[in-house]
Amino acid sequence: MKDLPLSDVYQLLEPGPVVLLTSCHNGRTNVMTMSWHMMVEFTPPLVARVVSRADYSFAALRATRECVIAIPEAELAPKVVEIGNCSGREIDKLETIGLTPLPAECIAAPLIAECFANLECRVVETRLVNKYDLFVLEVLKAWRDPRQRNPKTIHHRGYGVFVVDGETIRPKSRMP
Amino acid sequence: MKDLPLSDVYQLLEPGPVVLLTSCHNGRTNVMTMSWHMMVEFTPPLVARVVSRADYSFAALRATRECVIAIPEAELAPKVVEIGNCSGREIDKLETIGLTPLPAECIAAPLIAECFANLECRVVETRLVNKYDLFVLEVLKAWRDPRQRNPKTIHHRGYGVFVVDGETIRPKSRMP
Numbered sequence: 001m002k003d004l005p006l007s008d009v010y011q012l013l014e015p016g017p018v019v020l021l022t023s024c025h026n027g028r029t030n031v032m033t034m035s036w037h038m039m040v041e042f043t044p045p046l047v048a049r050v051v052s053r054a055d056y057s058f059a060a061l062r063a064t065r066e067c068v069i070a071i072p073e074a075e076l077a078p079k080v081v082e083i084g085n086c087s088g089r090e091i092d093k094l095e096t097i098g099l100t101p102l103p104a105e106c107i108a109a110p111l112i113a114e115c116f117a118n119l120e121c122r123v124v125e126t127r128l129v130n131k132y133d134l135f136v137l138e139v140l141k142a143w144r145d146p147r148q149r150n151p152k153t154i155h156h157r158g159y160g161v162f163v164v165d166g167e168t169i170r171p172k173s174r175m176p
Numbered sequence: 177m178k179d180l181p182l183s184d185v186y187q188l189l190e191p192g193p194v195v196l197l198t199s200c201h202n203g204r205t206n207v208m209t210m211s212w213h214m215m216v217e218f219t220p221p222l223v224a225r226v227v228s229r230a231d232y233s234f235a236a237l238r239a240t241r242e243c244v245i246a247i248p249e250a251e252l253a254p255k256v257v258e259i260g261n262c263s264g265r266e267i268d269k270l271e272t273i274g275l276t277p278l279p280a281e282c283i284a285a286p287l288i289a290e291c292f293a294n295l296e297c298r299v300v301e302t303r304l305v306n307k308y309d310l311f312v313l314e315v316l317k318a319w320r321d322p323r324q325r326n327p328k329t330i331h332h333r334g335y336g337v338f339v340v341d342g343e344t345i346r347p348k349s350r351m352p
Contacts, residue, residue, distance in 0.1 A: 014211045015331035015339060016192010035190045038214035040226050040308050048224060048310065050216050077347040127303050132216050132312065134224065136304070152342070155191035155331070163191060166328070166342025171253040 001102070001111065001118060001143035009045040009139050012071055012117050013037060017153035018080055018162065020070040020115065021051070022094075022101070024108040025060035029101060030088035031112070032057045033080050035156045037069070045139040047121065052133050056088040061135065065123035066107040069139075070115035073151040074164045079114075081160060106140045116148035177278070177287065177294060177319035185221040185315050188247055188293050189213060193329035194256055194338065196246040196291065197227070198270075198277070200284040201236035205277060206264035207288070208233045209256050211332045213245070221315040223297065228309050232264040237311065241299035242283040245313075246291035249327040250340045255290075257336060282316045292324035 013019075022031045032055055040046035047069070051058050061067055072080055082097050094101050094112070101110035104120045111118040120143075125136030152165040189195075198207045208231055216222035223245070227234050237243055248256055258273050270277055270288070277286035280296045287294040296319075301312030328341040 011334040014192075015333055016190075016211075035192075036214050036216065038212045038224065038226065040212065040310060046308070048214065048226075048308075050214065050224075074345075077345060081347045125304070125308070128301070128312070132222070132224075132301070134216060134312075136308065136310075154345070155341075157191055157344070158187040160346055162345050162347065163341045164343045164345060165331075165339045167340045168333070168337060169250075169253060169330070169340060170337050171257045 002146050004117065004142035004144040006045050006139060006142055007043045009119060009142050010039045010042055013047060014039050015153065016155055017071055018156050020072060020080065020083060020112060021057060022068040022070060022109045022112065023057050023060035023064065023066070024110065025064055029092070029094060029110055030057055030060060031083055031093050031099070033084035040136060046124070047137045047139060048134060049137065050132065050134050058133065061123065062129070064108065066109055067121050067137070068104060068107070068109045068111055069119040069121055070112040071117040071153060072115050073148060074154050076114060077154050077162060080154070104141070111143060116145045116151040118143040178322050180293065180318035180320040182221050182315060182318055183219045185295060185318050186215045186218055189223060190215050191329065192331055193247055194332050196248060196256065196259060196288060197233060198244040198246060198285045198288065199233050199236035199240065199242070200286065201240055205268070205270060205286055206233055206236060207259055207269050207275070208264070209260035216312060222300070223313045223315060224310060225313065226308065226310050234309065237299065238305070240284065242285055243297050243313070244280060244283070244285045244287055245295040245297055246288040247293040247329060248291050249324060250330050252290060253330050253338060256330070280317070287319060292321045292327040294319040
């Protein structure tokens with residue numbers, strides 16, 4: 001994993017990919033699948049996300065105020081679905097599903113080696129947590145796997161259906 | 177435009193498409209392009225979004241507490257770029273760019289006839305507006321154009337580059 005400039009982070013999240021979120025609480029690592037996130041600021045990059053209090057990761061995020069957002073390429077889609085279909089209450093998901101944790105630099109939650117980008121995050125805003133389970137995170141450090149050159153991400157349409165990135169376009173304005 | 181059940185709204189926004197936002201303030205209609213939005217709740221559907229206070233639409237949203245989120249198909253990409261490249265301070269964007277306003281049912285801001293889905297929204301949460309320009313909206317009414325059967329949306333990657341929806345997949349879990 002190589003450094004990614006923080007000013008480039010929005011280019012990864014603004015398109016709305018499904019991401020994984022890792023946490024580490026009381027020595028236990030966990031990972032969840034999520035799509036409810038958005039950019040809030042370019043630099044330093046701020047990201048809002050909703051983590052339901054029904055999720056095992058909610059307590060970890062609230063207590064440790066740290067997490068990693070890891071972005072998987074489309075070939076990882078079956079594992080992404082598996083992560084979403086089980087709970088860290090019962091199993092060590094990373095080990096069971098076969099994803100490789102790597103140490104992060106600023107926080108205890110792990111990076112995921114198979115993901116093409118990993119963002120180390122700290123919670124900076126909790127006013128909307130009680131009512132909406134909505135956290136605002138600051139990205140402290142960003143990593144990119146240079147071997148994954150043009151990764152295609154996946155976007156969740158509900159009910160386990162995903163759309164994979166297709167053609168890239170640069171539309172020209174037709175205004176005179 | 178036909179009724180879309182409110183419980184289906186998340187399927188449209190969760191994949192992270194570029195959307196248009198219309199407003200109506202002091203008799204003036206405006207439209208902007210945006211990608212910084214996410215789902216917050218399924219039913220009633222709540223959506224968070226960041227509208228920079230530098231945007232002309234910010235004042236309208238703050239004053240009227242209403243807007244329409246309209247979702248364009250990929251063929252509208254050139255018009256989406258045009259909308260993002262000019263300001264409603266100077267021109268009537270819908271008319272100049274050639275998009276057709278339709279009356280909404282619950283609010284004054286217009287639907288956009290060319291968009292395959294239109295969501296009438298009301299602001300329900302403003303605590304994070306001062307610090308982050310972040311609004312939470314409730315979708316009051318949702319519309320879908322039944323003639324646009326399988327619309328492909330676009331996702332912004334920064335610098336005017338967009339990725340168009342590609343293949344749809346339903347990955348099978350490989351867990352036993």
